[in-house]
Amino acid sequence: MIRSFLSSLRRARLQVPAPVMLLIGMFTLHTGSALAVTAFAQASPATITWLRLTWAAVLLLALGGRSLWRAVRGATWRERASVVILGTASAGMMMFYSEATARIELGTATAIEFLGTLVVAVAAMRRRRELVWIAAAVAGVLCLTRPWEGDLDLVGVGFALAGAVCVVFYIVLTQKVGAGFGAVHGLALTMAVGSLVTAPFGAPGAFAAPDPGLILFTLLIALLFPMVPFLLEMIALQRMTRTAYSTFSSMEPGVALVMGLVVIGQAPVALQVVGMALVVVAGIGATRGERGGRPAVPELVRERRRGRAAPGPEAAREDAESGSARAGADAGAPGPVPEPGIAGTGDPAPEPAGAAAASGEGRTA
Numbered sequence: 001m002i003r004s005f006l007s008s009l010r011r012a013r014l015q016v017p018a019p020v021m022l023l024i025g026m027f028t029l030h031t032g033s034a035l036a037v038t039a040f041a042q043a044s045p046a047t048i049t050w051l052r053l054t055w056a057a058v059l060l061l062a063l064g065g066r067s068l069w070r071a072v073r074g075a076t077w078r079e080r081a082s083v084v085i086l087g088t089a090s091a092g093m094m095m096f097y098s099e100a101t102a103r104i105e106l107g108t109a110t111a112i113e114f115l116g117t118l119v120v121a122v123a124a125m126r127r128r129r130e131l132v133w134i135a136a137a138v139a140g141v142l143c144l145t146r147p148w149e150g151d152l153d154l155v156g157v158g159f160a161l162a163g164a165v166c167v168v169f170y171i172v173l174t175q176k177v178g179a180g181f182g183a184v185h186g187l188a189l190t191m192a193v194g195s196l197v198t199a200p201f202g203a204p205g206a207f208a209a210p211d212p213g214l215i216l217f218t219l220l221i222a223l224l225f226p227m228v229p230f231l232l233e234m235i236a237l238q239r240m241t242r243t244a245y246s247t248f249s250s251m252e253p254g255v256a257l258v259m260g261l262v263v264i265g266q267a268p269v270a271l272q273v274v275g276m277a278l279v280v281v282a283g284i285g286a287t288r289g290e291r292g293g294r295p296a297v298p299e300l301v302r303e304r305r306r307g308r309a310a311p312g313p314e315a316a317r318e319d320a321e322s323g324s325a326r327a328g329a330d331a332g333a334p335g336p337v338p339e340p341g342i343a344g345t346g347d348p349a350p351e352p353a354g355a356a357a358a359s360g361e362g363r364t365a
Contacts, residue, residue, distance in 0.1 A: 108272070
């Protein structure tokens with residue numbers, strides 16, 4: 001059964017367009033988030049988050065099987081460090097988001113956390129005029145939170161902002177871990193780290209008053225969020241640039257608003273709908289000027305992970321330098337921010353121009 005699942009996953013990675021994966025991930029994520037809100041009456045957000053991460057880790061570690069442990073043994077310390085940092089960032093992102101949605105509306109928390117995604121997109125553009133989209137998003141968040149009405153939950157907003165910071169690390173490191181370990185292995189290790197990080201906050205509540213019904217309910221939520229959305233995002237990020245991901249994830253606050261209304265009856269007022277529209281438009285506007293849609297993870301790096309190409313450090317360095325020269329001369333137009341080194345592979349060797357053109361797709365969480 002596990003082999004069949006992995007085979008289906010590989011086929012989906014090749015056949016399903018990356019944007020479709022992201023859309024599926026968005027709807028499952030926010031369905032899971034809305035269901036999690038209903039569970040906060042039975043246990044704390046930290047306990048629910050820990051149970052979800054633990055379920056996801058157990059299921060994914062089982063899917064990984066023996067090949068996962070071979071991958072861990074064969075990984076470099078940089079690859080393992082990237083997994084630890086990504087797991088910590090993912091745990092923080094989920095924990096802060098859960099604490100925020102326990103205090104403020106689902107759509108509002110998502111819009112605030114989306115600021116992290118927007119910052120990545122604007123930073124990749126490297127043009128000051130793109131800051132207008134940050135301003136539009138902030139205006140949208142103000143419309144959503146309506147601080148002038150005096151009933152703003154500052155703690156909830158603070159948790160959402162902390163989640164936005166974690167989103168930045170999540171976007172950058174998901175690409176690296178996915179390229180180094182593969183989607184299933186990378187996510188299994190990430191969720192295991194996340195479960196360990198959140199255990200001091202969530203495990204005591206789960207063991208103090210164990211509820212079998214709640215534990216099984218968190219299994220369902222874990223499938224909806226984080227397991228399926230994170231897995232789809234890790235696969236999609238290997239085929240999209242960070243900025244292109246942001247274009248599609250710009251719809252995420254709107255999806256959260258809809259799922260909050262449908263699942264838990266959080267009806268927005270007119271001003272909040274306007275604010276949500278501003279956030280979505282800001283996300284789309286921030287990515288409208290991207291050029292040169294090369295995948296975030298170069299094809300050569302993916303080939304190395306499969307063991308088909310393994311040039312030495314000198315060759316990788318020369319490739320990186322020539323890639324930098326080509327990027328600087330590319331029609332005088334600024335492109336996406338150069339990727340940091342993929343963990344465990346040295347400096348990433350950019351793919352040749354022909355391969356980039358053949359495999360390029362114009363992402364960011």
